[in-house]
Amino acid sequence: MQWGIRKKLIIFLMLVTVLPFGSSIAITYYQTTKSLNNRFVSTNHELIVKGEEELTVYLEDVAQMSSVLYRYTPFMNVMRDGLSQNLSTNQEEVRRALAYLFNTRPEIEQMHLYIDKGKDSYTNYHSRISERGKYSSIFSHPYYARLSRYEGFSLIEPPHEIYSYNNISVIPNSEKKNVLSFHNILRDVPSDRLLGFLSIDINLSKISAIAGRLFTRDMEDLYIMDEKGVIIYSSNENVIGKENKEKWFGQVKKESTLSKSMEWKDKQFSGVIVHDKFSAPYKNWYIVKRIPYDVLYQSARETAFINILIGIVTLVFVLIATMFVSFKITAPIKVLIDNMKKVEKGVFEADFDSLGNDEIGMLGRHFKLMIAKINDSIEREYKLDIENKESQLRALRSQINPHFLYNALQSIGTLALKSKAVPVYSLLTSLSKIMRYSMNMKEDIVPFISELMHVKSYLLLQKQRFDEQFEFDINVSKEVQEILIPKMILQPIVENCFKHGFEQKLEKAFIRIEGKLQDDGMVCLTVKDNGIGVNEELLKSIRQELFTSISKDEKQRETIGLKNIYDRLQIYYANQAHMSINSNEEGGFTVIVQFPKVMPKEVGQT
Numbered sequence: 022m023q024w025g026i027r028k029k030l031i032i033f034l035m036l037v038t039v040l041p042f043g044s045s046i047a048i049t050y051y052q053t054t055k056s057l058n059n060r061f062v063s064t065n066h067e068l069i070v071k072g073e074e075e076l077t078v079y080l081e082d083v084a085q086m087s088s089v090l091y092r093y094t095p096f097m098n099v100m101r102d103g104l105s106q107n108l109s110t111n112q113e114e115v116r117r118a119l120a121y122l123f124n125t126r127p128e129i130e131q132m133h134l135y136i137d138k139g140k141d142s143y144t145n146y147h148s149r150i151s152e153r154g155k156y157s158s159i160f161s162h163p164y165y166a167r168l169s170r171y172e173g174f175s176l177i178e179p180p181h182e183i184y185s186y187n188n189i190s191v192i193p194n195s196e197k198k199n200v201l202s203f204h205n206i207l208r209d210v211p212s213d214r215l216l217g218f219l220s221i222d223i224n225l226s227k228i229s230a231i232a233g234r235l236f237t238r239d240m241e242d243l244y245i246m247d248e249k250g251v252i253i254y255s256s257n258e259n260v261i262g263k264e265n266k267e268k269w270f271g272q273v274k275k276e277s278t279l280s281k282s283m284e285w286k287d288k289q290f291s292g293v294i295v296h297d298k299f300s301a302p303y304k305n306w307y308i309v310k311r312i313p314y315d316v317l318y319q320s321a322r323e324t325a326f327i328n329i330l331i332g333i334v335t336l337v338f339v340l341i342a343t344m345f346v347s348f349k350i351t352a353p354i355k356v357l358i359d360n361m362k363k364v365e366k367g368v369f370e371a372d373f374d375s376l377g378n379d380e381i382g383m384l385g386r387h388f389k390l391m392i393a394k395i396n397d398s399i400e401r402e403y404k405l406d407i408e409n410k411e412s413q414l415r416a417l418r419s420q421i422n423p424h425f426l427y428n429a430l431q432s433i434g435t436l437a438l439k440s441k442a443v444p445v446y447s448l449l450t451s452l453s454k455i456m457r458y459s460m461n462m463k464e465d466i467v468p469f470i471s472e473l474m475h476v477k478s479y480l481l482l483q484k485q486r487f488d489e490q491f492e493f494d495i496n497v498s499k500e501v502q503e504i505l506i507p508k509m510i511l512q513p514i515v516e517n518c519f520k521h522g523f524e525q526k527l528e529k530a531f532i533r534i535e536g537k538l539q540d541d542g543m544v545c546l547t548v549k550d551n552g553i554g555v556n557e558e559l560l561k562s563i564r565q566e567l568f569t570s571i572s573k574d575e576k577q578r579e580t581i582g583l584k585n586i587y588d589r590l591q592i593y594y595a596n597q598a599h600m601s602i603n604s605n606e607e608g609g610f611t612v613i614v615q616f617p618k619v620m621p622k623e624v625g626q627t
Contacts, residue, residue: 032571035178035274038339058293061317062282065295072235073299076245079227084175086122086206087219093118100207100216103138104153112153119145128227130200133186133220135159143192154189164204165218171206178202179251180262183222200224200263201253225261229255235308240316242290246270248305269294271310273328353381358389370398441473448485451478466620469536470502472511476534479512483519490530491523497536499542504618507593512550512585514612522610524554543615551609560604568599583612590614595621 090096096118100413104111115134121146123129132145135156143154161164164176180199185192200222207216228245232254236243245254250265269285273296276283282295292313360371369392377386431593458475473495480493515532523530535547555563567584584604590598596602605611 026542028271037172038343058317061312062293062295065310065312066281066297068235069295069310071298072231073297073308074230075231075372076308077299077303079231080177083126083221084177084203084205086125086203086221089122090118090207091155091210091221097216100136101138101209103136104141105139107575115143116150119143119150120148122221123148124484126223128223129221130183130198130224130575131186131190131192131220131222133190133218135165135218135223137215137217142187143190144186146190146192152187154187156187159218164202164220168204168206168218169215174208175203175205177247178204179247179249180225186220198224201228225254232256236310237316242311244270244307244309244311246307246309247303251328253306259538270307270309271608273307277307326391329520330495350381353377353385357381357385360388364392396411444485448482453482454478455482464510466505467498469504469506472506472508473497473502476512476515479515480532487530490528491532492530492535493532495534497534498538500538501536505543505620506616507589509544510590510614511548513582514614517612518548518550518552518610522550522554538618539615542618544618546614547611549605549609549611551605553606554604554608554610557604560602567602586614590616593620 059222066444083591090100095114099111104115115136119132119134123132132143134143138160140155140157142154142159144151160169168535169177178201180201183199183200201224203221205219205221207219208214209216232243232245233616236256238256241256243256244252244265246252246265250270252260252263252265255261268287269290272283272285273294277296277298281297282293283294285294290311292311292315294311296307296309298304299308340612356373356376360373362376363372371385371389371392373385376382390466403578411546441507455475455478458471458478477495484491484502485495511534515534518532530550531551533547535545535549537545539545563583567587582601585602587598590600594616598614600615601613603611603613
């Protein structure tokens, strides 16, 4: 039993619709989750990197606040000399400096200034500047002790409950909150002499605002840890200021230099962890964002559910449409088969206009183009063969025993040299080159330089003939000289200058030949003479004959003329060549030929 394509198509469409339905949903879900994972990781990593940069700038700005004091000379004098010399004035300078710094940022909760000269200490809590206090045991404070041995100028104390420095600030229990402290050492720059310390306690509002833009609350988690793993900020406020001892953080530290994300699953969390390590000056800090799978794949699950609903509804329509589609698809295929059978019989015609806009319609259009190209190739090859045969025939008519002519010319040239008639020998040499080039039937495509040398030999003969009454100029760029062109394209044009331009006038005759490569990749050849030219009526007649197809009976020319050149160029360059003829205003005739730099492959290989 032979099954036709129509029956096979019906069965196939039924199978591919029903059987792989479940598989397609699973594959779609897998690909969607994978794509979402990659996209979420990339997007969130870029987000936390930008947040990291913003946090770094902010922390560095707070850490650099103490540098402002170095530009305030009266205050620095107090730090160097102490308060005791002029207590009232010096205390005022200290209060002014503390008040100025406190008001620069709204998140500042408290400031503490220690002046090593005199062991004096001041605090500014909520714009309330304390009285002077003595702080003899300054290095009992762990961060001040570290700063005295630290090469830098600032250390950050992780979030902690605000406390009173030197017990001189009055902080109600109801107002105690977590703060981040920046402890700065003041030195007598450029020396390393200790002048004092400045501590700045800030609340976490600004950090919370920056971090809040990096995650979605109640859905994702965000952590910022310092080099010791102490949590600077977290979406879970209860763990701020505590050391992170979770296993996932230990794994983050191991993979921080290898990847930007990892998958994690334990009892508390199951999802993707995106992380990054801070750059200098907080290069050992970490920022971590945790995204649960439920959040990450929520859209994928919704998409899968919608696909299932759509699939069920679509399945009903597919079952009905399968029958219609099978007949619709096979009908144009049958038309193509019928036309292919005609081509097999040698009838290169297509009896359909269009088979539609789908792939089969495209196949039909390419089939028609193929038939047209075959017909065009047959016609072009036939015409090219006829033109070449006619050219060879015309050359053969003038070919009277070429070996005899070459030997005769060589004998005459030898006799001329013996008689010391060098000009005669030069003329015979030029004539010999012309005859050899013209009678060589083996080459139809030649380098332009060969065509140019042939024309030059012809012009040298004419120069010897007319002497001072004739001059010529050849200006062809080197890049054009290497281009392959059809043989006997240039010489017939030059020959016409003598036949028609100089036949009644040969006084100061001049021919200029130019060749160049244009910006559009076309080769432009120009042959210009100063002959008698033609009137407008004759020019119109020549153009009409040149660009109009004429019957074979009307082609009764004994030499290869402009029409022959134009027709050959159109065949060789697939109708991309151009020829223009013009009569010059100052007298004379100009022929311009343009053709592509590269000959089409299917023509060049024939």
